[in-house]
Amino acid sequence: MKQVKILGTGCAKCNQLADAVKAVIAREGIEASVEKVEDIQRIMAYNVLATPALVVDEEVRCKGRVPERDELKEMLTR
Amino acid sequence: MKNAVEVCPTTALGMIEKGALLVDVREADEVAEASFDVPEVILIPYSEFEERFVEIPVDREVVVACNVGERSLMATYFLMNHGYEKVANMQYGIVRWAEKGFPMKGELKRKSGGCCCGSPSGSSNSSGSCC
Numbered sequence: 206m207k208q209v210k211i212l213g214t215g216c217a218k219c220n221q222l223a224d225a226v227k228a229v230i231a232r233e234g235i236e237a238s239v240e241k242v243e244d245i246q247r248i249m250a251y252n253v254l255a256t257p258a259l260v261v262d263e264e265v266r267c268k269g270r271v272p273e274r275d276e277l278k279e280m281l282t283r
Numbered sequence: 284m285k286n287a288v289e290v291c292p293t294t295a296l297g298m299i300e301k302g303a304l305l306v307d308v309r310e311a312d313e314v315a316e317a318s319f320d321v322p323e324v325i326l327i328p329y330s331e332f333e334e335r336f337v338e339i340p341v342d343r344e345v346v347v348a349c350n351v352g353e354r355s356l357m358a359t360y361f362l363m364n365h366g367y368e369k370v371a372n373m374q375y376g377i378v379r380w381a382e383k384g385f386p387m388k389g390e391l392k393r394k395s396g397g398c399c400c401g402s403p404s405g406s407s408n409s410s411g412s413c414c
Contacts, residue, residue, distance in 0.1 A: 214353060245353070249360030250284050254333050 207237040207281065212248045212268075213257035219243075222257040222271045229277045237281065287359045288371040292380040295346045295373040299323075303344040308332055308358045309377070313350065313393065319377065320386035329354045332361065341367055348373040348380070350393060 209226060213219025223241055230237050242248055242260075251260060255269030259280060266280040290298065299305055305324040307314060314326055327335045329349065336358075339345060345367065349355040352374045359372040373380070381391045 245356050246284060246286065246360065249357055249364065252361060252364045254329070254357055254361055 207235065208262050209237045209239045209281065210260040211239070211241045211257055212251060212253055212260060213241070213243065214245065214248070215243050216256075218271055219257040222259065225271060225274065225277055226259065226281070229274060229281055233278055233282070235281055284360070285363065287356060287363060289352075289356070289374045290346065290371045291374055292376075292383055292385060295348070295371070295380075296385055298344060298346055298371070303346050303371075304340070306339055306345055306347045306358070307377075308347060308349050308354050315389075316393070317377065317381070317387055317389035317391040319348065319380065320388045329358065332358055336362060336365065339367070342369075344369040344371075346371050346373050349376050351376040351378050 209230070211219065211223045211226060213222065219241075223239070227239060229235070230239065248256065248258075251258065251265050253265060253268050257271065258268040259266045259272075261281060261283070266283075272280065295305075299321050305319055305321050307319060307324055307326050308329040310328045310330060318324075325338060327338060339362065345362070347355040347359045347362070347370060349358075352372060355376065356372045359370050362370045377387075377391060378394055381387055
């Protein structure tokens with residue numbers, strides 16, 4: 206099962222990414238746990254300044270933007 | 284990961300008076316509206332911080348500030364991750380600084396936070412409004 210984390214302090218874009226990730230996971234039947242990380246210290250453990258960021262299995266796959274559905278699917282299934 | 288050192292504006296002012304370098308990470312339009320009136324300040328917008336943080340001397344005592352202390356806290360951790368040991372975040376940012384009546388240029392109109400994505404608070408972009 207993939208461990209997915211959405212890093213962001215709770216702005217609209219962070220919520221957009223979380224919703225988009227959950228939608229792709231549901232549509233594609235990906236086995237994954239999704240956690241939103243809003244604590245700044247925990248976010249900065251990944252050394253990410255530009256949020257929202259997507260972390261899959263502890264690897265930062267995207268930061269500072271909300272990718273399109275197909276790109277997200279690729280990031281979540283890689 | 285170690286906790287960041289956080290100081291209130293009063294302590295920050297004391298540190299600056301004793302030689303600490305102030306790093307303002309607010310965006311250019313925010314700075315144009317109101318800014319810290321201290322002898323030595325480096326302006327590195329949050330949106331450019333990753334590329335420009337090397338302009339900050341490693342051996343100086345540094346205080347990082349923004350509007351309310353959120354972007355500056357992330358910048359503080361970023362500096363810590365890159366080996367800066369004498370760095371502190373100014374809690375509550377320029378908003379509290381202004382409330383305290385500390386030296387400023389201009390008039391502060393934005394009293395809410397800034398954006399984690401690098402845009403000033405309340406601005407919008409192609410992906411929708413932020414923070």
